[in-house]
Amino acid sequence: MDEHGYALAVRVLENLQNLASHGLDEFRSPEDVRPLLGPRSAICWDALTGFWNDVAEWRRHNGAPMESSAPLLAVENEELRLLLWTSNRTLPTGEKLGIADAVRYEKATGASLPEYSDLAAALRAAGSGSS
Structure with a gap:
């Protein structure tokens, strides 16, 4: 993965994380997906997880009460469901x-x-390459 492919990789992994988070039988869990990733994708996966954990923590302390995800999981229109689930x-x-x-x-x-650049630094620290 180079700098030009990074944004696309992050979008794909983020969509995959979102789908996996819903606990639906059609998809693997985040815990099942993580070990299947290569080193660079795993670093991106972990960075995304950290970012969304930070968002959740901030949201709990600074926003209105969060809503249940049940209504979005019940959407029947396939196109709308894809948009909502990802x-x-x-x-x-x-x-x-x-x-x-x-x-x-x-x-x-x-x-x-x-x-x-954060990915490249994480890869260097993990001994997985420079870019």
Whole structure:
């Protein structure tokens, strides 16, 4: 994965994490997916997990009470379901966290998803290569 492919890889992994978070029988769990990833993808996966954990923690302390993800999981229209399932994640509590929450978190804190340079540094620290 190079710098140009990083954004696409992050989007794909984030969509995969969101789908896996819903606990649906059609998809593997996040714990089942993580060991299947290569070293670079695993570092991205972990960075995404950390980012979304930070968003959830911030949201719990700074927003209105979170809603259940049950209504989005009950959507029957396939196209709408795809959009909702990949743009939201279900937390272990059953609450829903979505892209709007991430945007509010980024604006409030200045924090954002790790950049490619962060991945390269993590790879060097893990002894997996330089870029």
